[in-house]
Amino acid sequence: GIIRDELNNYLKPYGLFFGPNTSTSNRCMIGGMVGNNSSGTTSIKYGVTRDKVIELKTILSDGSEAVFNEINSTEFKQKRVGNSLENKIYQTIFNELSNEENQLEILKEFPRENIHRRNNGYPVDSLLKYEEFGGENKTINLAILLTGSEGTLAFTTEITIQLDNLPPAKSMMVAAHFNSIKESMEAVVIAMKHNLYTCELMDKTILDCTKNNREQFKNRFFVEGDPKALLMLEICTNSDDESNKLANILIADLEENKLGYAYPKLIGSEINQALELRKAGLGLLGNIVGDDKAVACIEDTAVEVNDLPNYISEFSKMMEDFGQEAVYYAHAGAGELHLRPILNLKKKKDVVLFREITTKTAKLVKKYGGSFSGEHGDGIVRAEFIPLMIGEKNYELLKRIKHTFDPNTIFNKGKIVNPFPMDESLRYEINREEPEIETIQDFSDSLGILRAAEKCNGSGDCRKLPEAGGTMCPSYRATRNEKDTTRARANALREFLTNSTEENKFNHKELYDVFDLCLSCKACASECPSNVDVAALKAEFLYQYYKVNNVPFRTRMFANNVKWNKLGSLTPTFTNLVLNTKITKRIMGIAPKRSIPKLAKTTVFKWYRKNKKRLLSQPNNYGEIYLFVDEFTNYYDANIGIDTIELLTKLGYKVNITQHEESGRSFISKGFLDKAKEIANFNVNLFKDLIRKEIPLIGIEPSAILTFRDEYLRLADDKISAKKIAENTFTIEEFIKKEFEKNNILASSFSAQEKTLKIHGHCQQKSISSIEPTFKMLSIPINYSVTIINSGCCGMAGSFGYEKEHYELSMQVGEDTLFPKIRNTNIDTIIAAPGTSCRHQIKDGTNRNSEHPVSILRKALI
Known part of the structure; x- marks a missing residue:
């Protein structure tokens, strides 16, 4: 199949597009849109999917093939002769809809004709426009009947659709x-x-x-x-x-x-x-915290636009009577609103209310001659109300049509006819005792880790592909496997935390497998509308899982990288030589093709101690900052740390460095949260009396400095101090942008030479901060032409891309967007990348060098 937005991207150069436009257009398939007759924001101008379907090639329930398209009266007559299932389908449609009593019943009970959004059972009312059934159309097309049938009548293999000219620009x-x-x-x-x-x-x-x-x-x-x-x-x-x-x-x-x-x-x-x-x-x-959720049951009722004020007025009064304040949004211009009561379906009383509200709303919609489902389909929740909406006689007609198409009920059982009850097979066990799950991270903002996982409502934003922009979810974009979505991870965790009989509910290999390809990019924490933070869930899972399972040797090595780097930095040349040998990679489980980052000849801390007197003697007209020298910059990218100190000092800032701990990023990523918690507590205690609005904490490596604004808030015991520090913690780009806007930093301090730059943003920077400050900072030199690469995730994700079993996926993530765009960039263009992993991945994947933005600006300083 093909995703709606991908189709339109392909069609755009031809001046054409497919008009129906759902809110899920960056991930919904055309087949799904046909299945439930999707419409979306543009239906008032371009109609619904049913209006656009020209032909459907299908496999019928007996395995035979049938093509449904527009045919004339002669062809319609010929189709009714014979003993094939296709012949029987056409004969049934003719017999049922040429019956005058049936025609009158359909016209009487179906939604009013000018309500365009109408998904109530099978659209037999649309077929009455054919001349042999009392209408004016000279042709008939049973593809209309199948569009919106929710896969209950046939299996569709090929779809031909009508396109429109692109709308005015x-x-x-x-x-x-x-x-x-x-x-x-x-x-x-x-x-x-x-x-x-x-x-x-x-x-x-x-x-x-x-x-x-x-x-x-x-x-x-x-x-x-x-x-x-x-x-x-x-x-x-x-x-x-x-x-x-x-x-x-x-x-x-x-x-x-x-x-x-x-x-x-x-x-x-x-x-x-x-x-x-x-x-x-x-x-x-x-995002509604707790067990009360906006529940889908009456979410796409449609009435005539002129009836909308009175209908909503009555609906609101009804909801008041139920003690409810509903949510209202969506397609007002089409007479359809998404109306959602807020219920707790873990409680019996609200499950009862779930049915009562749905029933009363159905009767209200019927009063206005409306459609109980305007676009999302009947599904399970609304199917049992079809007899009320279209009348019992018409419902029996639908059952006869279904029986002809699918006598053995092999297609999507329980939908449209003979439906499952709406209040059975609910996600949550009613009146269950909520499991108490202790975690080392603080999930109180979601009322616990279980509810943090339950925040996923299945909207599927994590299935959007690179063309849709953003970063979420890099593993899914590479594998196209549902198992590797944010949604799958959240729901798998929810299922085990709810139903596991293990003493340690995290102790399941299935969970380990489902989290394995998560890159902890944190895109879901910002791009998922429900803010499902799978990176936080994964870190907690690994911590709890390793309590009762052996921690792999390589995992311990990567988590404790600061300890080894501290030793290696004593003899960096020798260490670099040993680490990049085949035998070391084999022992460590590192991909043979992957290069190992080299330790710098000195560390930032050593250099600072040696140069401290000189640095502090410089004028500091614009105040002072504390620089957080993260473990990656300190050992691998000392030149970037030195550039940062030199740049800020020459711009008139006093740069303080204190003997803080590492950020804890590696411990967090590998699930060593007890170690990360110790570090968080140490650093918060150290900085709580040093950092304030006038003296902020500034960092270089996004994944390290942003722990103060993210993970430390979950890990630190002193929440008040952690929050105060977080509010005054900035990336180097954020700080320079802010100071430039205050006129403390001037463009005249930098080169006027012309240069072209492209920025690849770090995933966690994009999620927790923004790439915009990097763009603003690099735009300070007046003749620097800067653009942001719409690049998603690079695929390295710290140690992930080094691990031999993850190497191919890591490179595939890079190939999805970033690598091709780098390769197509002029060799004279400077590639800026704030993340150390990103710079390494760009080198390994494209053989191009990239620089930290602060080093680029340092070179531009006059």
Whole structure:
């Protein structure tokens, strides 16, 4: 199959695209979109998937092949003659839908015709448009019947779809802010008179969730105040002036009707950011802490747009009666909102409420002649309500159609007809006793490690591919195996922590295998809308697992690398010679093709002690900082540490270095959390009286310095001091950017020579900090042309890429995006990479050298 966005990327040079646009478009397959008749944000302009399906090649339940496409009356008649299963299908459709009583029953009970989003059972109402069934169409296409059938009728092997011309290039979005959901619903009726491209809703619950998501917080830049609801109203035309003119007319209409209090206008990349915010809606709901969750049961009801205000008003009153405050978001312009009650399905009373709310909502939708499922399909949750929504007689008709297609019920049993009950086979055992699981890390922000794993709601953002941007999830991008997704790891851990009978619930080889290919990049901590931090879960798992299992020799060696490097640094030349031999690699389990990083001739600490008097005698007009000399810079990249000290000193800063411990990064990655905790406590105790707003802590290697802002908050006993230090801890790029913006650092201090630079950002930098400060810092020299490589993860991930069984995957991750982009870069272009692992991987994978940004800036200093 093919992913929707990948298809559109391929089509773009031809000026074409596939219109239906789900929030999961960067990972959903076209086959899945046909299976449940997907629609998405653009349906008000381009229709739903059913409108686009031309032909389906299928395998029927008896193993025979059938092609469903548009046929005329003569062909339809011919198809009904014979004894094949395909002949019987056409004969059944003819017999059932040419029956006048059946036709009247369908017209009477199915959703109103102008509700375009309608996935209620099989769309036999759409077939009534054929002339032999009372309609005006001269042709019939049973592919319409199969689209939205959720795989219950046939197995589809090939799909032919209709494409559209790309939309007009010039668009503008009005982000209208409202003080209530009711007000926003009234605004939808007005807005939909303005020929909109999209009309999407986000409510306060969703907007509040964006505040706690690192990635989406950046995308809410346009939100003014604290709106109860926000409508994203997009206009597309062929010119900026025309878009602006139409946007102003729209705003004037809303203001005239006294609807809304703010109407910021967005253009270009701002629109993409707003839409990303909206797309993250489902996943963001996983950020609700605890067992109460926004539950999918009535999530895509659709009514006529004009009925929307009254429908939502009645729905809200009903929810109040249930003591509920629902979540509202999504496709307001199509009359469909994602409505989710907040329930705790671990408790019997809420499971009862789950059914009661669903039942009452179904009856309310039926009252308005609406569709109980506008786009997501009936599935298990809504299938048992199909008789209510379309009438018992029509439901019996669907059962007869299903029986003809699939007499032995081999296709997707329990969906659409003869459904499984909605409240059976739930994820959680009802009224269970919650297991108490002690951890060395503090997971209190999620109410424990089990709930940290339960935050995954299956939205599948971790299945997006490199073309979609971002980093999550590098192992999945390389293997394309579900086992290697963030989702799989979180759910496997949840399952074992819930149901394991082992005394140590982490003691399962299956969990070890599922976490094995996790690179601990931490992309999931920011890019997953639910902020599922698999790196933290993996570290805790390894720590608990190694309590009752032997720790491999190589794991101990890598975890204790500082101890060995300290010894090796006494004779660096000899040590480097020994480490890069074949026998050493074989003994250590290191991939033969992998080069070993070389120890520097000196360490940063040694150099600083030797030069301290000279350095401290320099003017420090702009204050002082403490430099955290991490273990990687100290032993391998001492030149970078020296560049940092020299640069800051010459720019007028006093650089202090104290005898701190290593960061603990290797211990964390390898699961030695007891050792990491000792280090965290030592460093927090050391720095708590030294670091404050006026004297920040600055670091060079992202994975090391950022432990103060991430893992130390889970590990340190003194939480208050750890948090204070975290708030005043910065990467060197963040610090220089901040000082440049304060005019303490001037562009005139640097070379005016022209240079071209490209930046590859470190994964943990992108997750916990941002690559933007690196871009800003390297842009200080006036003639430096800087771009950021959209490169994802490099694949090295500390020791991961050295391990012989992980080497090939490590290189595959690099080949996914980074390596080709480096190879296609002009040889004169400087490659900047803040991460030591990244620089090593770039060298091994492309034979190109890369530099730390601080060294590049140091060279540019006049």
